[in-house]
Amino acid sequence: MNESPANQDPELLRRLLRAKDRMDAASHEEWPVERLAEVSGVSEAHFARSFRQAFGTPPHRYLLTRRIERAMALLRDTDLPVTTIAFDTGWTSLGTFGRTFRDITGDSPSVSRRRARAAGHEFSRVPVCIVGAIQRPILATAVSEKRRQAIHDKNEPQQQEIPRCKVLR
Incomplete structure (x- = not known):
């Protein structure tokens, strides 16, 4: 079960x-494990387990990351309504989103839209790939766990320093 991606079958990794x-290209579509397993040509359980081993995150969480990244880019770069x-x-x-x-x-x-537009000039000299990596949402922790941590943090306030990205010149 602790098999690293390097030890996985290269054919399985390609699958x-x-x-x-496919999830990256069409993150707006529904991608249940059944569909992903079919694309990969493996069983559902084997797919879910192998995907997590290979990429460090379950398929659903990976899809959420892509959707939120895309939403953040649209909020920053367009004037489309949040609902759209x-x-x-x-x-x-809309409530779940x-x-x-x-x-x-x-x-x-x-x-997030107001903050991204206000900070837009801060990243003007940084390559887009670096800005994207910095702004990528981190879904290593389940949403329910984040809620528990937020409740705990409210009960025990602590000073936390938020790391800031410096503009590369």
Whole structure:
């Protein structure tokens, strides 16, 4: 069970990458494990287990990351309404989109849009790939666990220093 990606079968990794590429290309679509396993040509249980071993995250969480990344880019770069962005990025409920977005990023979509536009000039000299990596939502922790941590943090306030990215020149 502790098999590292380097020890996995190269053919299996190619199959998993095929499914991952499909999710990347169409993150707005529904991608249940059954569909991903079919794309990969393996059983559902084997797919879910192998995907997590290979990429360090379960397939559903990976898809959430892609959807939130796309939503963050649309909020930053377009004037589309939040509702349109939610549905264009694959969410079927505006409430679920808003709650998940807030749980992952810490801000509502509207606040995130204002903050991204205000900070836009800060990243103007940094390569787009670096900015994307910095702004990528981290889903290593389940949303429910983040909620528990937030409740715990409210009960025991602590000073935390938030790391800031410096502009590369």
